[in-house]
Amino acid sequence: MRKTGTIKAHSLTGRITFKKMRKAFLKVKRNKGKAGIDGVSIRMFEQNLNENLAALMKDIKTGNYNPCPLKRVYIPKTGGGQRPPGIPIVRDRIAQEVIREIINPMFASHFHHNSFGFIEGKNCHQAVEAALSLHKQGFKFVVDADISKFFDNIPHDIIMNALTEKIADGNILRTIERFLKAGVMEQGIRKPTNIGTPQGGVISPLLANIVLNKMDWFLDKLGYQFIRYADDFIILTKSRHQAEEALTKISAFINNNLRLKLNQEKTNISSFHKRYSFLGFNIRHTGCSMRQKSVENLKNKIRNITVRHLNLDKNVITSINRVLIGTVNYFVTNFSKCKTQLRKIDYWIRMRIRCMKFKRKSYRDNYRLTNKHIRNLGLIAMTELADSRLS
Numbered sequence: 001m002r003k004t005g006t007i008k009a010h011s012l013t014g015r016i017t018f019k020k021m022r023k024a025f026l027k028v029k030r031n032k033g034k035a036g037i038d039g040v041s042i043r044m045f046e047q048n049l050n051e052n053l054a055a056l057m058k059d060i061k062t063g064n065y066n067p068c069p070l071k072r073v074y075i076p077k078t079g080g081g082q083r084p085p086g087i088p089i090v091r092d093r094i095a096q097e098v099i100r101e102i103i104n105p106m107f108a109s110h111f112h113h114n115s116f117g118f119i120e121g122k123n124c125h126q127a128v129e130a131a132l133s134l135h136k137q138g139f140k141f142v143v144d145a146d147i148s149k150f151f152d153n154i155p156h157d158i159i160m161n162a163l164t165e166k167i168a169d170g171n172i173l174r175t176i177e178r179f180l181k182a183g184v185m186e187q188g189i190r191k192p193t194n195i196g197t198p199q200g201g202v203i204s205p206l207l208a209n210i211v212l213n214k215m216d217w218f219l220d221k222l223g224y225q226f227i228r229y230a231d232d233f234i235i236l237t238k239s240r241h242q243a244e245e246a247l248t249k250i251s252a253f254i255n256n257n258l259r260l261k262l263n264q265e266k267t268n269i270s271s272f273h274k275r276y277s278f279l280g281f282n283i284r285h286t287g288c289s290m291r292q293k294s295v296e297n298l299k300n301k302i303r304n305i306t307v308r309h310l311n312l313d314k315n316v317i318t319s320i321n322r323v324l325i326g327t328v329n330y331f332v333t334n335f336s337k338c339k340t341q342l343r344k345i346d347y348w349i350r351m352r353i354r355c356m357k358f359k360r361k362s363y364r365d366n367y368r369l370t371n372k373h374i375r376n377l378g379l380i381a382m383t384e385l386a387d388s389r390l391s
Contacts, residue, residue, distance in 0.1 A: 008168035013061055015102050021053045024097035028090065028202070036089030037071045037185045045090045056091055060098070063171050067092045069183040069190050070198050084152075085200035086184050096179060096202035099172060104206055106166045111209060112216035117230035118205035124279045125333055127229045131236065131283065132335060134225050135272045139236035141243040144276045146266035147254060150231035151204060152196040154211060155259050156180050159197065162210045179203060205230060211258065218253050222246075227278075234278055243269045280330070287337040295341065298327055299348070306352040308359055316356070317378045320349065324380050332386040342382040350374055 028042065035041045045052055059065040070086025088096065111119060116127035160177060167173055179201060183192050197204045208230055219226050219235065224246050226235045235250065237243045247269060254260050270276035275284040280294045305319045331338050353374055354365040375381070 008164075008166055009103075009106060010168045012102050012167065012169040012172045016057060016061055016098060018053065018057060020098050020101060021057050021094065022049075024094045024101060025049065025053060027097055028093045033090075033093070034087055035071075036087050036092070037068055038089045038091075040090055042090055052091070053094070056095060060095055060175060061171075063174065065095060065175055065178070067095065067179055067182040069185045070200060072184045072186040072191075083199070086198045087200055088182075088198075088202070092179070092182075093202050095175070099175060100203045100206050103163075103167060103172070107206070107210050107213070111213055112220060112228075114220075114226055115209060115213065115216055115228045117228065117232070118209060124229060124330070125335075127227050128279055128281055128283070128288065128333075129335060131227050131234065131278060132288075134227075134236045135285070138238050139225055140272045141237045141240050142270050142272065142276050143235035143237070143243050143247045143250070144266075144268055144270055144278070145233055145235065145247070145250060146263040147231050147258075148261050148263040149196075150260065151199045151208065153260055154196055154208075156195060158258055159207050159211055162214065163207075176203070176207075214257065215250070215253060218257075219246075219250065222249065229279055232279065234276070240269065240271075281336065288333075288335055289338050290331050290336075290341050294331070295345065298323065298345065302349055302352060306349075306356045308356055310356065312353060312357045312377075314378065320353075321378070321380045324349075324382050324385065328382055328385045328389060332389050334390070339383060339386060342386055346382050349379070353377075353379065 025046075029046070032042070035044075056065070068089050068091075070088050072084060072086055075083045075085065108119065114130065116122040116124070116130070156177065159180065160173065163173060163176065180197060181193055182198075183190050184198070185191075197207050212228065212231065212233075215233075216226070216228060224235050224237070226233055235243070235246045237246055247267070251262050254262060272283070272285050275282055277283070277291045277293070280291060281288045282291045301323045302320060305316060305323070310316070328342070332342075350371060351361070354369050355361050357369055358365050
């Protein structure tokens with residue numbers, strides 16, 4: 001196991017400068033996002049930027065900073081259920097970002113090389129390519145593990161204990177703990193958050209990596225090959241027996257060391273020859289493709305844009321194209337094979353556009369609004385975009 005050392009940082013608060021505050025604001029601005037419970041948007045905050053940043057910096061450095069509860073929103077999940085992220089106010093997003101920027105270097109240098117999520121210079125594609133590389137080396141069996149509601153259930157003391165291994169600045173530690181305990185506002189009622197790190201918080205991905213880094217090095221010490229992206233991870237072995245052993249050991253570690261559980265319905269042992277899902281892809285020996293859940297997520301976005309009672313205009317086409325470009329950029333790679341899926345999705349999208357135009361679904365409308373006409377409206381064909389991306 002890689003040694004993390006015992007040197008702790010004592011004077012992190014002193015590293016907070018106005019220049020860092022401004023840099024944090026600019027990053028929050030690039031990420032956009034809606035207003036929190038105070039109704040203050042990024043544009044409104046920027047109107048008196050220097051004064052607002054100076055006041056925020058003073059509060060953080062003097063220990064008087066108290067974050068506001070997050071604004072609870074619900075996002076439908078494919079297959080049922082809802083994901084409950086929270087929206088921090090702009091002021092809190094800036095505070096989280098400046099602290100994240102200061103503490104990140106202390107931990108990032110000790111992250112395992114097989115961790116790819118929310119780490120500078122790493123991404124999802126690299127994680128999938130790393131898995132494919134291990135398959136070529138003979139690691140054909142996969143423990144596809146899912147920690148049950150990791151962000152909602154991770155105990156605060158587990159997070160704080162992991163932080164105190166590197167941080168001795170009490171003000172910074174108290175500020176992070178206040179982020180965790182800020183609560184959420186739901187239908188006008190403040191609900192406490194005594195457990196978990198809020199989805200939507202700027203600092204949450206880093207805290208997740210800090211906690212799960214212990215799991216990474218546990219697996220490394222046991223000699224297992226694995227790939228992790230935030231709380232989504234797989235363990236790769238050369239036999240089913242090794243996979244079963246790995247599942248037993250990692251389940252015990254998560255139960256005992258993180259006080260969490262694996263989701264039994266979503267955790268399973270598969271193989272490269274059959275198929276398994278990772279980071280939106282279906283992965284098998286014949287190649288990678290979009291998993292069905294990813295296709296449904298895309299279709300749901302298009303459905304929300306092409307509501308039949310609305311009028312078909314340039315704004316609709318622009319919104320569709322934005323979704324399609326993002327999808328192609330993610331799923332069309334040198335290791336994936338999605339052309340057939342994209343062709344079917346193109347056909348389905350043209351059907352949605354015709355339904356929107358004529359307020360009905362009829363094959364006769366294929367002749368009234370031809371593919372050429374739809375192309376002239378400006379709609380991008382995913383298959384053509386994929387060809388240009390790979391050329």
